[in-house]
Amino acid sequence: MPQPLSRRRFLRNAAVGGAMLAVPSVLVACGDDDDDDQSSSTGSPAASETTVATPGGKVRAAAAGAATDSLNVFQTNGMAQYTVWYNLYDSLAYLSAGQVQLSLAESINSNAAATEWTIKLKKANWHDGKPVTSKDAAYSIRSFGDPKNAPGFASSLADVDFAGIRTPDDQTLVLPLKRARGDFIESVLGQASLVLPEGSSGGATAVGSGPFKMAAAEVGKSVRLVRNDDYWGSKPLLDELEIVTIDDATARMNALKGGQVEYAHGISLAAAQAEAANKNLKVQRSGVGIATAHLFAANVAVPPFNNPNALRALKLAVDRKALVNTVLYGYGEVGNDVVGKGLPGYNTSLPQIERNVAEAKQLFSKAGVTELKMRTGEFVSGATAAAQLLVSQLAECGVKLTLESLPGDQYFSDYQALFDAPLKSMYFINRPPLTHLATYTGSKAGFNITKVGNPDYDAKVAAAQANPDATSRKKQVDELQAYLHENDGLVIWGFQENVHAHTPKLTGIAVSQSVPRFIAASLSG
Amino acid sequence: MIGSGASLWQTILRRLAAGVVVLWVVSVLLFAAVTVLPGDPATRILGPDATPANVSALREQLDLDRPAVERYFSWLGGLVRGDAGQSVSRQPVSDMLSERIVNSFALAAAASLIALTLALVVGVAAGLRASQPADTLLSVATLIGISVPDFVVAGLLVSLFAFTLEWFPPVSLLLARQSVFEEPKILVLPAVALAIPSGAWASRYVRAAVVDIRHSASVEAARLAGLSPARVLIRHILPGIIGQTAQVLAAATAFMVGGAVVVEQVFAYPGLGSLLAGAVAVLDVSVILATGLVMAGTVIVAFLLADVVAVLADPRLRKSRE
Numbered sequence: 001m002p003q004p005l006s007r008r009r010f011l012r013n014a015a016v017g018g019a020m021l022a023v024p025s026v027l028v029a030c031g032d033d034d035d036d037d038q039s040s041s042t043g044s045p046a047a048s049e050t051t052v053a054t055p056g057g058k059v060r061a062a063a064a065g066a067a068t069d070s071l072n073v074f075q076t077n078g079m080a081q082y083t084v085w086y087n088l089y090d091s092l093a094y095l096s097a098g099q100v101q102l103s104l105a106e107s108i109n110s111n112a113a114a115t116e117w118t119i120k121l122k123k124a125n126w127h128d129g130k131p132v133t134s135k136d137a138a139y140s141i142r143s144f145g146d147p148k149n150a151p152g153f154a155s156s157l158a159d160v161d162f163a164g165i166r167t168p169d170d171q172t173l174v175l176p177l178k179r180a181r182g183d184f185i186e187s188v189l190g191q192a193s194l195v196l197p198e199g200s201s202g203g204a205t206a207v208g209s210g211p212f213k214m215a216a217a218e219v220g221k222s223v224r225l226v227r228n229d230d231y232w233g234s235k236p237l238l239d240e241l242e243i244v245t246i247d248d249a250t251a252r253m254n255a256l257k258g259g260q261v262e263y264a265h266g267i268s269l270a271a272a273q274a275e276a277a278n279k280n281l282k283v284q285r286s287g288v289g290i291a292t293a294h295l296f297a298a299n300v301a302v303p304p305f306n307n308p309n310a311l312r313a314l315k316l317a318v319d320r321k322a323l324v325n326t327v328l329y330g331y332g333e334v335g336n337d338v339v340g341k342g343l344p345g346y347n348t349s350l351p352q353i354e355r356n357v358a359e360a361k362q363l364f365s366k367a368g369v370t371e372l373k374m375r376t377g378e379f380v381s382g383a384t385a386a387a388q389l390l391v392s393q394l395a396e397c398g399v400k401l402t403l404e405s406l407p408g409d410q411y412f413s414d415y416q417a418l419f420d421a422p423l424k425s426m427y428f429i430n431r432p433p434l435t436h437l438a439t440y441t442g443s444k445a446g447f448n449i450t451k452v453g454n455p456d457y458d459a460k461v462a463a464a465q466a467n468p469d470a471t472s473r474k475k476q477v478d479e480l481q482a483y484l485h486e487n488d489g490l491v492i493w494g495f496q497e498n499v500h501a502h503t504p505k506l507t508g509i510a511v512s513q514s515v516p517r518f519i520a521a522s523l524s525g
Numbered sequence: 526m527i528g529s530g531a532s533l534w535q536t537i538l539r540r541l542a543a544g545v546v547v548l549w550v551v552s553v554l555l556f557a558a559v560t561v562l563p564g565d566p567a568t569r570i571l572g573p574d575a576t577p578a579n580v581s582a583l584r585e586q587l588d589l590d591r592p593a594v595e596r597y598f599s600w601l602g603g604l605v606r607g608d609a610g611q612s613v614s615r616q617p618v619s620d621m622l623s624e625r626i627v628n629s630f631a632l633a634a635a636a637s638l639i640a641l642t643l644a645l646v647v648g649v650a651a652g653l654r655a656s657q658p659a660d661t662l663l664s665v666a667t668l669i670g671i672s673v674p675d676f677v678v679a680g681l682l683v684s685l686f687a688f689t690l691e692w693f694p695p696v697s698l699l700l701a702r703q704s705v706f707e708e709p710k711i712l713v714l715p716a717v718a719l720a721i722p723s724g725a726w727a728s729r730y731v732r733a734a735v736v737d738i739r740h741s742a743s744v745e746a747a748r749l750a751g752l753s754p755a756r757v758l759i760r761h762i763l764p765g766i767i768g769q770t771a772q773v774l775a776a777a778t779a780f781m782v783g784g785a786v787v788v789e790q791v792f793a794y795p796g797l798g799s800l801l802a803g804a805v806a807v808l809d810v811s812v813i814l815a816t817g818l819v820m821a822g823t824v825i826v827a828f829l830l831a832d833v834v835a836v837l838a839d840p841r842l843r844k845s846r847e
Contacts, residue, residue: 060700066799066800066803066806067621067625067795067799067800067803068612068613068614068616068621068800068803068804068806068807068809068812069614070614070615070616072614072615075614075615077570077614077807147579147582147583148582148585148586151567151570151571151579151580151582151583151586152570152571152579154579154582155579216701216702217701218701218702219614219616219621220621220795220800220803221699221700221701221703221795222698222700222701223701224700224701242700242701244698244700246696246698246793247790247793247799247802247803248790248791248793250791251695251696251790251791251792251793254683254687254695254696255695255696255698255793257688257695258687258688258694258695258696260694260695260696260698261698409805409806410562412568412569413562413568415568
């Protein structure tokens, strides 16, 4: 969730990004009724309470969205709609707290070369009683992978050989790939693998296989879901779930405080701090695994940051703790210039970069840097405040920083100017390291904001992606992170947690891939 | 102001025809403004991590590959045939607009009523006490009402009437299949938030009109004839300011149309303002054009109605037409 690269786009990215683990190339479900959501607590108070869950009741959940959103699943572009689809449909697999969870898939196996993946489906029915088949899954993969049909999703499925997809029987789906992908489950299926009935695309009468069924829908207002009593997994507890579209974060919080909704997805950090002592609501923190990485991005291909001394000096000049405490109100953790903190695959052995004013001064001087310019704007909440703090932090290191501020909704309008700028504000959704670096670093990446990478680096990334062995792949990814820690222009000063709020009586909400799942939610608190 | 020589109906028709031309100019300006903004809907929707192939595919789908002029005339041709085009979400724009027009007109009607009441009560009270302490006090109060931004007024109203007194809901929620007429309570706070700045602004013009008319020969004569102050007010002063009040209220409507974009966002009210804000975020040209034209049309009609009211309320203009 825009959202310009605004809240909406940020939320959308968050929904399809997320946490994953370097897993073996065979994954088998623990049982037919595994309660993925309940077990995927994100550390939220709602999910960790020990109250006895009782069935019944209705929950209204507010999430960001707009009247210009679509009820077509393949063109979803708002958190409210994501919340609907992830409670109405099932995925083959999804990511929860960094772990791959199988949902509709009973097992996922690859051949030895990781060039072909076989998915066995669980026995499940659509809400209209018809069985879910491998043909439905094949249709869904093809539809999400078609850039014309699903431009926001297709890139993650680009390695699938769609023409070669096979369905040997109703429960088996075979996906051949154009190249080996040892990380196919966590980097592809775990990100976007909703299964729709063949030929469908959602809509106001969408039929899914998930824990809730469609009852009524109006874009920009709300979507009302009712419990699917015939759900194949653990039965949902709530009678009704209404996903209400409220685009403004303050309005979402007001609706919660005014008793108009029971759950507000995505509230401002200032509001979270202000309401921390309010006994009539609970603030739900996502933990650093579901977070936004805030950063300053230096272009290492142009002066002055093509000089390693200047880059190192910048990394040492930034007071990360002060930025987290001030800009993020403490709702986050300091960064160490590599994306993926709190997620499996993150290289925890890298030394934490600490502020060192004396050394920064010396290195800036050695590189001949006395003045810098930075492109910034409020494209994500807190970016401008962070830039302003950087001005004073660099001044302490003898460097005068001038800010070139742009309106938030125009920040990403001129990509070339953004890429060319030696220094700019930026953010990334916190994804597992391999997913992030395969997408955003290297000479072939479409959005390589720091221009880090070379053919040798690209080859190492490709080798890690292709490696079917989880252990050696982890080692490869660790080495890549060590290289980025030293050479990439990302100065990740903090990871901002996603923060939500709900009434105290509402328990059991699990947030995975930023999307709230209500299968285990109840009004029993 | 509508001329006194022509028949009222002829003049109204002429003004409506001119309004159509104005709307066309507005559509050209809106289209040009959206077109020159950096970026396009494809990049705005897909964000920075989209591959060039995906951006290209979406651009093709959204018909963005054609020259801007061609796209404009294609949209205009559709509009003439009654088709306002499609949103970037592939929904027909007319479907998106229909309910929101009703909602926005309900909000505008409520806000106009409150603004009119505020303008008349405060303006007349200040005008009747011109240069007295009460006038100064009301002048300061209206200045504050005009100066404080819409979103601050909205926040204060929510804090007082939703959270402290708990009289009204803080957010104007409409759920699926719910109409604003089933939940009239949700109109109150956004309507008041819209009405305060415009009503305060209009009250200053009403005050000036009252001060003027108080010194007119007819009011002096009425007073000398021994009519009570209440009768002077009702029979001579109020009828004398109707024309001007209508004009000021039309201008206030224009302010409210602009203010609605902010206020509807703050209250999450499902009207044209919040639709426009969402459309601008993704540069949804068809929605921006359609919403902008409805808003511009509202202002044109408001001024036309104000002129008609002025003619009907002014005996001199009525006589000259007769």
